[in-house]
Amino acid sequence: MSALAAAVAAALLLTGCVSWFMPTRPSATSTPTGEDVPAELAPYYHQVLRWTGCGTGLQCAAATAPLDWADPAGDTIELALIRQPATGGKARGSLLVDPGGPGGSGVDFIRDSIDFATSETLQREFHVVGFDPRGVGASTPVQCTADDAELDDFIYGIVAGERGSDAWITAAEERNRQFGLGCLEHTGPLLEHVDTISAARDLDLLRAVLGDEKLSYIGYSYGTYLGARYAELYPDRAGRLVLDGAVDPSTTEFDVSLTQARGFEGALTAYLEDCLEREECPFGGTVEAARTRIAELLRQLDARPLAGRDGRRLGASTMFSAIILPLYNRGNWVYLDELFQETFDGGSDTAFFLADVYNDREAGGTYSSNGTESFIAINCLDYPSDGDRDTMRAQAAQLAEEAPVFGPWMAYGGAQCPQWPFASTVERGPISAPGSPDILVIGTTNDPATPYVWAQALASQLERGHLVTHRGEGHTAYGDSECVTEIADAYLVDGVVPAADPMC
Incomplete structure (x- = not known):
């Protein structure tokens, strides 16, 4: 998943919420811009938010949005917000933050990890606002199961049969079809309207009700796609947008799988190179020998899952999630030592612990x-998917060839979204956002989840995109790289754009 990429990986290291002395008491209500909009949108754009305390120094509110932007007179949904008022007293405006996913909660991100999401500089200058996009978290949510046990079965259950066989694909398709029907039953009409273009329209609504003429925004991972869509739809309302860990809007579903598989493969190699220099490393010999051993472990778990203490079985897909989570952040590589050593010895506790963190399971x-439900719902509307079996098998072969460790477990995505109740109507293609102001696009050279080539692509597509390269490991760079953080802060606060890529 990614990823709620930056936030999920940081969950193992950060606890984040900080109390602040507030020099002035902010208003308990918002002052919308009052801008001219079509009459049917005025009740939404002119609504007044009412903020209530929801933690030390934090305030929460809910905005109302149309369920279907094409029918604003129809049903409505709620969008949950949280803010930390500017610690400097007088704010330049609101800075909206999206942690990624899709399916990541901006409310939780700001509540739990505001110091990871934003610097002291930004907290001093802006009201920092987190929001849950439509379908996510405390906003009107996507829900797919009657209880947690049913969701457990979907996430951790193992499809019987030989992976890629007709019987296995049929079983996977039926499992996904039933899950989609459950989403429709428990979510209702919203399920058809959790696409990113609808979320970008919500973002403009939030800008207006918060009282900002222009949008100030930081989007991480998937949040970069949301931000790019916003700039495409509202170039004249885009202010200063920072897109960190960029997604290439032109990528297809298979392109995403292939590029991410290569990215995780590269991150695994970097971990193994580091590991083999340490005495406590669970591997010996060469990097290639270690990679082969991991690939064999995944194949063994696919055929013979390990029993967990709580009755769940550790199969290859769950082990895949357990491995890739620490790869998001170099600081978490130590968990991989324990994971591999324990699993090689027949244990499953660490694997389930890491997979549970990845899946937000307590x-x-x-x-x-x-997160899992909204991730699937949003992606199935954002990416057209090909369920042809010959095509899927050809793609699986390419994945296995180019990413031998992870590729096999990222194949057969076409068994999912073609079974979804609603087909994607999005045409994947470049986003240029003509007429928008300068936009910062940040890419990390060895980012496994949103590979650097995507940041290069997005920066080149945008009419006024500026690439900021972070040479290093891990997913996203703001807050991790002092160089990147200083450049992004100078841009958000003063509009300073680097004359050339600083190569941080």
């Missing part, structure tokens, strides 16, 4: 978010 078997 120790008692409950889920703290609807």
Whole structure:
């Protein structure tokens, strides 16, 4: 998943919420811009938010949006917001933050990790606002199962049969079809309207009700796609947008799988090179020998899953999630040592712990978010998908060839979204956002989840895109790289754009 990329990986390291002394008391209500809009949109754009305390120094509110932007007179949904008022007292305006996913909660991100999301400089200058996009978290949510046990079965269950066989594909398709029907049953009409273009329209609504003439925004990972879509739809209302860990809007579903598989493969190699220099490393010999051993472990788990303490079985797909989570952040590589050593010895505790963090599953078997459900729902509307079996098998072969460790477990995506209740109507293609102001696009050279080539692509597509390169490991760079953070802050606060890529 990604990823709620930056936030999910940081979950193992950060606890984040900080109390602040507030020199002035901010208004308990918002002052919308009052801009001219069509009459049917005025009730939304002119609504007044009412902020209530929801934690030390934090305030929460809810905005109302049309369920279907093509029918604003129809049903409505709620969008959840949280803000930390500017610590400097007088704010330049609001800075909206999206942590990625799709399916990541901006409310949780700001509540739990505001110091990871934004610097002290930005917190001093702006009201920092997190929001849950439509379908996500505390906003009107996507829900797909009657209880957590049913969701457990979908996430951790193992499809019987030989992967890629007709019987296995049929079983996977039926499993996904039933899950989609459950989403429709429990979510209702919203399920058809959680696409990113609708979320970008919500973002403009939030800008207006917060009282900002222009949008100030940081989007991480998937949040970069949301930000790019916003700039495409509203170039005259885009202010200063920072897109970190960029997604290439022109990529197809298979392009995403292939490029991410290569990215995770590269991150695994970097981990192994580091590991083999340490005495406590669970591997010996060469990097290639270690990669082969991991690939064999995944094949063994696919055929013979390990039993977990709570009755779940550790199969290859769950082990895949457990491996890639620490690869998002170099600081978490130490978890891989324990994971591999324990699993080689026949244990599954660490694997389930890491997979549970990835899936927002609590120790008692409950889920703290609807991240998995909203991730699938949003992606199935954003990406056209090909369920042809010959095509899927050809793609699986290419994945296995180019990414031998991870590729096989990222194949057969076409068994999912073609079974979804609603087909994607999005045409994937470049986003240039003509007429928008300068936009910063940040890419990390060895980012496994949103590979650097995507940042290069997005920066080149945008009419006024500026690439900021972070030479390093991990997913996203703001807050991790002092160089990147200083450049992004100078841009957001003062509009300073680097004359050339600084190659941080």
